[in-house]
Amino acid sequence: MPPLKRPDASIPVVLPPRRALHAARTDVLVVGGGPAGLGAALGAAWAGAKVILVERYGFLGGNATAALVMPLMSFHTQRAAITRGTTRLLPNDHGPGEPIIAGALLRFLERLVRNGGAIPPSLDTGFVVPFDPEIFKWTAIEMLDEAGVEFLFHAFASGVRGDGQVEGVVFETKSGPIVIEAGVTVDCTGDADVAAQAGCSFEVGREPDGLVQPMTLMFRVADFRHSPFYEYVRTHGDQWRGVHGLWELVQKATQAGELNLFREDILFFDTMHSNEVAVNSVRVMRVLGTDVWDLSYAEYQGRRQVRQIIAFLRKHVPGFEESYVMQTGSQIGVRETRRIAGEYRLTADDLLKARKFEDGIARGSYPLDIHNPAGKGTELKHLPPGEWYDIPLRALLPQHVERLLVAGRSISGTHEAHSSYRIMPICMATGHAAGVAAALAVRSGRAIRDVPASQVQAELRRQGASVG
Numbered sequence: 001m002p003p004l005k006r007p008d009a010s011i012p013v014v015l016p017p018r019r020a021l022h023a024a025r026t027d028v029l030v031v032g033g034g035p036a037g038l039g040a041a042l043g044a045a046w047a048g049a050k051v052i053l054v055e056r057y058g059f060l061g062g063n064a065t066a067a068l069v070m071p072l073m074s075f076h077t078q079r080a081a082i083t084r085g086t087t088r089l090l091p092n093d094h095g096p097g098e099p100i101i102a103g104a105l106l107r108f109l110e111r112l113v114r115n116g117g118a119i120p121p122s123l124d125t126g127f128v129v130p131f132d133p134e135i136f137k138w139t140a141i142e143m144l145d146e147a148g149v150e151f152l153f154h155a156f157a158s159g160v161r162g163d164g165q166v167e168g169v170v171f172e173t174k175s176g177p178i179v180i181e182a183g184v185t186v187d188c189t190g191d192a193d194v195a196a197q198a199g200c201s202f203e204v205g206r207e208p209d210g211l212v213q214p215m216t217l218m219f220r221v222a223d224f225r226h227s228p229f230y231e232y233v234r235t236h237g238d239q240w241r242g243v244h245g246l247w248e249l250v251q252k253a254t255q256a257g258e259l260n261l262f263r264e265d266i267l268f269f270d271t272m273h274s275n276e277v278a279v280n281s282v283r284v285m286r287v288l289g290t291d292v293w294d295l296s297y298a299e300y301q302g303r304r305q306v307r308q309i310i311a312f313l314r315k316h317v318p319g320f321e322e323s324y325v326m327q328t329g330s331q332i333g334v335r336e337t338r339r340i341a342g343e344y345r346l347t348a349d350d351l352l353k354a355r356k357f358e359d360g361i362a363r364g365s366y367p368l369d370i371h372n373p374a375g376k377g378t379e380l381k382h383l384p385p386g387e388w389y390d391i392p393l394r395a396l397l398p399q400h401v402e403r404l405l406v407a408g409r410s411i412s413g414t415h416e417a418h419s420s421y422r423i424m425p426i427c428m429a430t431g432h433a434a435g436v437a438a439a440l441a442v443r444s445g446r447a448i449r450d451v452p453a454s455q456v457q458a459e460l461r462r463q464g465a466s467v468g
């Protein structure tokens with residue numbers, strides 16, 4: 001049975017007024033517990049604020065855990081080139097790049113590694129960070145717990161209180177609707193859900209047609225054997241490039257009617273466990289992650305593609321004969337939805353020219369990486385070697401709405417710029433900065449836009465971040 005269809009006509013249903021329970025009041029409310037939310041909660045708590053983090057699922061990590069998005073992409077300057085014949089990204093002759101993000105990300109990674117949940121970035125990992133999603137979940141709880149952050153799980157932000165400013169957020173829960181009031185709210189939902197409810201303007205998709213990057217249901221494949229795969233790659237040198245390839249096999253299987261994918265290749269990454277890979281080859285296009293009908297259709301299509309892909313791998317690809325799908329994401333991975341209209345809108349030009357800003361509060365070096373919203377292919381554009389771009393505080397500040405900051409993948413920028421700053425390390429860095437800015441605003445009793453960026457930068461530096 002296919003998923004429920006979108007209704008033909010939009011017929012509003014009037015609901016009776018309802019009451020909500022006043023659950024708490026806090027200095028800083030962080031909505032969403034993904035990479036940005038973790039950074040925000042840690043940054044605000046380390047700056048001395050009372051912090052509550054609210055998450056719709058029963059665990060933290062966002063895409064990293066809920067959607068099994070792996071690995072954490074490189075946060076080093078781009079000197080890495082894709083080398084043929086391995087399942088890793090390896091740096092080329094220029095040597096390794098420099099890390100450009102520290103602060104909350106680094107402290108989190110150090111703890112994750114210490115807990116046995118990640119391999120530190122190195123030449124050997126191609127400077128990405130393979131991690132274990134279950135250890136990620138408990139490491140996140142451990143760190144927020146130590147920082148004194150209070151949590152509420154299973155609570156979905158559905159509305160805001162306040163006019164022109166966010167005084168509090170309404171959450172739907174099993175206990176009925178509740179309200180949490182806050183001095184400043186940091187929207188880390190990835191979809192700018194709180195900002196949209198507060199009336200902030202936003203953009204969606206690329207300029208000509210509003211299409212967003214495709215969704216991907218990620219899955220972990222166990223009992224993969226490296227040796228036969230490497231042997232195949234060695235003897236078919238033009239059929240594998242770093243982390244993707246198998247063009248000929250995909251083409252044959254497509255012609256035989258065994259595969260019907262919106263990709264011309266298979267993309268997968270080594271995980272931190274030997275004999276396991278994370279497959280990133282599903283592609284569901286023309287769907288939006290803020291639309292319940294699209295999401296249902298995407299989950300339905302995504303799972304059908306997973307079934308095809310694993311059958312293909314087992315039948316045709318050496319090393320996968322005995323492999324099996326050990327886990328799919330709890331939800332399909334959503335790359336792109338709303339991008340707020342902020343006080344500054346980052347552009348591809350800013351990124352590719354490695355622009356620096358006086359109010360720079362986070363850095364990025366990852367290339368522009370656009371999975372074709374309308375068909376096959378992926379477009380990659382690199383920054384100049386050894387360079388990074390700044391993200392200004394203004395890109396986190398929504399226009400016309402007070403007491404609200406937005407961090408993570410829904411900050412203000414174009415579709416092209418978003419394709420770079422959407423990766424998890426950069427999202428954690430913008431989260432970290434938003435948390436610090438929120439804490440300083442509450443502590444000083446000022447509006448966020450009146451807090452000097454230099455003070456946010458100074459506190460970020462005190463917390464170990466690389467800024468300015």
Ligand SMILES: Cc1cc2nc3c(=O)[nH]c(=O)nc-3n(C[C@H](O)[C@H](O)[C@H](O)COP(=O)(O)OP(=O)(O)OC[C@H]3O[C@@H](n4cnc5c(N)ncnc54)[C@H](O)[C@@H]3O)c2cc1C
Pocket residue numbers: 031032033034035036037054055056057060061062063064066067069070071072073155156157158188189190191193215216217218280332333334335407408409410422423424425427
């Ligand atoms: C298929 C795919 C592959 C990717 N590959 C990589 C990769 O290899 N490496 C990399 O670094 N990045 C990758 N990315 C990008 C990266 O995963 C995301 O852009 C990043 O996780 C965004 O972080 P975030 O914190 O802004 O949002 P999310 O990670 O989406 O976190 C948002 C959190 O908010 C919660 N939430 C959402 N709405 C509400 C609400 N209304 N109320 C309460 N809670 C809510 C969610 O449950 C979630 O926990 C990939 C993305 C996708 C989809």
